[in-house]
Amino acid sequence: MATTLLSDSERIFIIHGVEDNLRCDGRSCLEYRHIEMELGAAPNCSGSSHVRIANTDVLVGIKVNYSRSRAEIGAPEPSAPDSGRIEFFVDFTANADPEFEGSGGDDLGQQIAGALSEAYVSKRFLDLSSLCIVSGQQVWTLYVDVLILELGGSLYDAVSVAVKAALRDLRIPRLSVSIGEDGRPEIEVSDDPHAVDPLEMGLVPCFVTLSKIGSQFVVDVSQEEAECTTVHLCCAVAPNGRIATTMKNGVGSLHTHNLIEALQLAQEIGVALHKALDKRLVKAQELSGRTNGFLL
Secondary structure (H helix, E strand, O other), X not given: OOOOOOOHHHHXXXXXXXXXXXXXXXXXXXXXXXXXXXXXXXXXXXXXXXXXXXXXXXXXXXXXXXXXXXXXXXXOEOOXXXXXXXXXXXXXXXXXXXXXXXXXXXXXXXXXXXXXXXXXXXXXXOOHHXXXXXXXXXXXEEEEEEEEEEOOOOHHHHHHHHHHHHHHHOEEEOEEEEEOOOOOEEEEEOOOOOOEEEOOOOOOOEEEEEEEEXXXXXXXXXXXXXXXXXXXXXXXXXXXXXXXXXXEEOOOOOOHHHHHHHHHHHHHHHXXXXXXXXXXXXXXXXXXXXXXXXXX
């Protein structure tokens, strides 16, 4: 993200406001900005979403393929022959930030993709056994492509919300499996475009990023607030409050009591975020193609 230049007076103003639980835009420390969400934003994908939080703009598209042998990309892992696979790819447009022109955003994209993979790796949060076609041989592989159109803070949070929304929008074609004359399974995909099934979502997590400004933790920081932040703690929180993974960014450190406080806040905020998101996802599916927003 491009550096936002602040004077010492501006930094002091932001920090003192946070200490008084009143930020420059009128929000409290633990309040998100307005989140806009659209399902089915990319009609050519099996599932897609478009999410915007202030100046952060994220588009997610999901495509499904199945593999015919272990040698092909997308074949089941030897350690999980009865589970499908999910792979994440994150890319930035040049408009997102001048630093990302060319291959400038590759490192950050790989970091976000790795964080998503780590958050989704456990069956406790997303059981991929429903994507198994033929055990050990053929499985659905979900390719989740994330495109960052614009960058204005809360990147991990916005990406995770967009991914969850796209997974909710995902429709997987129905298959019929029969045994051929050679004894091998033969797969036939239904020609009916309406013969599709949703993904069993389970406890898909969302990221909650807590940034420490002064002595207070803040969510959804603006670009100006980010310049006053010493450390960011990003937690992937499931709807039941369980934390899937955590990571720390920034040059600062956290004492043990600060870390415990941050994890507890992340759990509370994450549960509230999921409740609001699930409620809006239901309405968004009813109003397919229309933009829907919600506030926490």
